[in-house]
Structure formats: C-alpha cells, structure tokens
Amino acid sequence: MKISIATFNAENLITADKPIYDESWPHYNQDQYQRKTDWIRNQLLKMNADIIGFQEIFEEQALRDCLTGTCMENWPFFVANPTGKYPVNAILSRFPIVETEVIEHLPFVFDFFDDKEMTAPLESIPVNIPLKKFSRGVLNAELKINENFSVLVIVLHLKSKRPILPDGIDRDTATYPELAKGCIRSLIRRSIESCGVRQILSDEINKDESKPIFILGDLNDNDTAVTSQVILGEEPFRKLLPEERIKRWTHVFQNCRDIQARKSIENYQYTYIHNGHYESLDNIFVSNHFADLNSKRIGRIIDVRLYNDHVIDDKTSMDKKPVYVTDHGQVVVNIDLPEPSSLVPTDAG
Template sequence: MQQELRFATFNVCNLALPGMKYYEDQIPYSAEEYDAKISWIAQQLDRLDADVIGLQEIFSQAALKDVLAKTQKYRDAHHIGFDPDPQADHLTPSVALISRLPVAEGVTTFKELPNDLAVTLPGVAHPVSHFTRPILHAKIEVSPDLLIHVFVCHLKSKLPDYRNDNNDDQPDQTGIAMLRSLIRRGTDALGLRTLLSNLNKEKRAPIIVMGDFNDVANAIPTQMVMGLGKYPINGVDDRLFESYRIQSRRDALRDVGYTHIHDGSYETIDHILVSEEFNPASRAAIGEVVEVMYLNDHMTFKQAHASDHGLVLARILLHGKSGSGMTPSNPDGASV
C-alpha cells in the first residue's frame, strides 16, 4: 500500500472555454489567452504532484480536460466534475476532482441542503434551500481496506449580495448585502457539516474536506464545518482538524503561508481539513499530516493567466514500517 498520500486544493480562477461568456462583466478569453491559462494550470498541477486534487471555479469541464491533456502527470488521472446549470439565471462555477488513485463507485454531488435545511435571508422572500455551489463527494481507494471520503467545496464569497429591492427603511444596503453573503456562507457551512455528520452516523470513515472556504480557519463558518463545540462522544471524535495546524513538521520560522490577498491583507482562505484518523494527537490515527505547503509565488507577479489563489498541498504519511525515514519533497518555490 502507498505510504505517503498527497492531497491538494486549487482555485484555478475562472476556467472557461475561449469565447465563453462566464461573467457579465468579464471579457471572454481569446484563443491565445485560453492557451496561456490552461498551460499555466497544467504546469501547476505537475508541480503539485499530488495524488488527489480538488479544484474550484471550473466553468467548463471540457476546459479542464484540455488542461489535463497538457500535463505530464495527470493525462490518465480520474476526472470528476460537472458543468454549471445552463438554465440558471446566471452561471456559477463548479468544482472538480482529479485523482491518480482509484475512485470507488458512488460519486455524489449535493445541490440541495440536507435534512430539509432552509434559511431565510434579509429582504428575500423565499428561504435558501440549496448550496451556493454544489458539494462534490468521492471515495478514494487507497487500498482494498482503506477508503477515504473526500469532499470538495467552494463556499459563498464575501462579495456583497446586492438585490434590486431598495428599502428606505434599511438605508445601509451595503451592510445588508454583506450580511446576506455572510448568512449564505454560514448556510453552506452548516449544510456541509450536516453531510459530514450524516456520513459518520452511517459508518465511521476517514474524511478529508478541501476547497475554497472564502474565510480564515478561525472564522465561524469554517469552524462550523470543522465541528465547533463538538467533542468526542463514546470515543469517536466527529470534528475535523485544519491540516496546517496539526502538521508534525511545522516550522514556525517559515510560517509565511497564505492563499489570497484582498485589500493588501494576506489571508489563508483555502483549506484542507482532515478527520481524526490523520491527526497525530489522536489515538484513532492511522496516519498523520506531516507537512503542509503553500504554492503562492505566482500571486506576487499577478499575471493575467494565473490564479488569484495560492495552492495548498498536504502530505499525509500512513503509519507502517515502510513509512519510516521518509523525507519531505518540496515543490520548487513552495512556501511552508
């Protein structure tokens, strides 16, 4: 059985086919711009050299196939994803998953919030009953005896959710719009946490959740996904742990990780969360997160074809004799 597993999350920033109108205020890619973008993404995937990669902001799975065709390490990888609903009022980017490990049957996408969950937004008549962007769930076969449940997510952004209904009784429309976005992100988080809890009720299994949370690890929505306030029940810990914080080889002197820059603020809003099976402090651990790396050098140069997010790579070492003595293999230019 493979002893080191590498999981990564990557918001590629608006991957769409040339000529495709993906946002009303964005000019579609030309053929040259498209080629530059998919070539850059392909280089980043090869640089990651991860076994399983979750991706966000995919407007076209056909474009992602073009990316994979340009890679050296993922041409034969499993590709799981879905295009945005063309009948929707506006296109919303979806997520995808690439795996060099086998993927078990039963890949699921969750569009509707589970357990009949519905939340009302200020100034909106109809309750929200669906995720902002569908959640992808796949089971990765590490060995005949080890399945890892992987969830790929992209929670609601902090962009204000403006509506056309101006209300003189509520003059601070920007504040109301920001509150809507916060509630939507919290709703996404609550829905995802419910999916995780439902899974654990059926059968305890190792879980990895990765994606763009649009919030830092300490934020309430992220903490909701992780299981804020939950504690081990009957010896079972239902919480998730932020991989960066529990890595066994963390070097405080090189603590410069970030995945996004907004108004001059450097933030980490892309996360890889793991269940207790990969927490070195847990008695139930079958492995441990040994190292988390952030590939973010490209954000300094702000090239048009590059993403505005950094990439996150987590190395997990499964317990076993063959895993002893393994050393890190940093991608070039990675920041830890």
C-alpha cells in the same frame, strides 16, 4: 506510504471564446486560454499531488486541456454538473474514483430565532430563512486507495464575501450602509452553507466512522472564522465522560494549517490577498483519523505546502496579475499512511 492531497481554485476555467455568467463577450481569447492552461499544467506538475479538488471549473474540456501531455491525462476525474455559465467543483485522482455525488440542495431549512431576553416581552418565534441550495454543489467522491481501504473526499466552494445587493446597485454606487447589508447577506448564506456541510459530514460519519474524510476547498473565510469552525467541529468539553468524549471526537476535523503551524517557528500561510489583507481562504481539513492525539490514528500529516508566489499584493506592488494566472494560492498536504498491506479501516477515538 505517502499520499498528497491538494486544493486548487482555477479562477474561471473555461475554453476560449466563451462568456461566463451574464457576460456578452468571451472571457479568454485563444492566446489567453493557451497561457492559462499552460500555467495551470505547470502548477499541477510542481504540486505533484495525488488527489486534487478544483473550484471554478466551467467546462470539463478546459480541465482536460490542462492535463494534456502529463501523467495526469489518464487519471480518473469528475466535474460536478458543469453548465458553462457558472463555476462548479471537480476532482482529479491518481486513485480510482468509486462513486461520486453532487449535493445541490441544503439538507435542512434553517430557522432563526433569538434569545428570549432579547425579544421579551414578545415571544421569540422561529423564522425560516428561505435558502434551499448551495452556491456551488458540494462534491462527494469515494476513492479506493487499495483493496481494503477507501476515503471520502469532499470538495467545497462556499459563497464568496462579495456583497449581495439589490438590482440596480453595484459595489461602486452602493452606500456604505448598503454595502454593509450586502456583506451580511453573503455572510448569512455562507454561514448556512457551512451548517449544511456540517450536517453532511455528521451524516457520513454516523454511516461509517471508520472511513477517513478529506475536505478540500475554497471556504471564502479565514480558517478561524465561525463558518470554518462550524465545519471543523468544536473539541468536546473536557469534563464529559471519557466514552462520550471519544464518541464526539470522531466528529471533529483537523485543519492541516493548524498542524503545520504547531510544527513551525513562524506561520506565513496565506492563499489570497484582498486590499492588502492576507487570508487563508483555501483549506484542507482531515478527519480525526489523522489527529496526533488520537491513539487509534491511521496516519499523520507530514507537512503542508503553499504555492502562492503568484498571488500579488496590489497595495505594495506595482505588478498586475496576468489574466491567465489564478488569484488564489494552492495548498498541498502530504500524509503518511501505513503500507497498503497493513492499511485497513479502523475506528477513530
């Protein structure tokens, strides 16, 4: 049995004649909106995925319009508390959606402290960083693959790299030191959000180790960045006792990009281009149930497909991205599972 999962940043998906954020003008006119929904619809048909996690959905109706006239039109889907002003996550699934949860608040207060050697002779006193909410609510959805088997899908959109600047200063007027501080503020927020996601994942695994987890999203960092690695989890130290290693492996996720790269002679995967830099901001992580080295694995990654022909490198091309086309590539992962009759939950080791 093959299932395919995908992540899709739709870039400002809202109906025509509506503003977004603090704009006072419509983001799309009627013609632009029609072109955008047509483009997303065609892209979804090409991707042919069973489960899609979306980012940057502003209105439920806009996503419905993208599905009109397709087999996906009647599929279950859920949009995470759309406001029409700010982007949220969403999920579309060929399989029934059993339960959904939108986690808006970080599951802890982050306390910062430094190495004692760096603060001596003063005492290193923890300082609470007053961040309470995710930039966009984390969407958790339980999907029922068959009568005996369900999976948890988590859709993410972490804080962007756009610098957080004081009022009255923008990217065009800020000095380089001000821009540096703004970028670090964004990094701090994105880093704490990634820790929050890691807490959510560990809590879910502790509740039920047998349930596979898929993480779909725009992480706004390269796959090798600390923020991404925090979510994936570090491989257990090889000198740990075998039973402790197995226990810790259940909390480690696999980046589908890495799995594909190991199978490929060359690796050209990217989903975003900024100032000539090719980056993999959009990723799909899977729980240890699908790790090649897991003797109790319940499935395997067949391949990873990128839909990024529309992503333009404006440093080398004179082409300009049409307003209706998204600025991110889409990622689709095909997974091989046992046939439904034999697909039952199992402990991952």
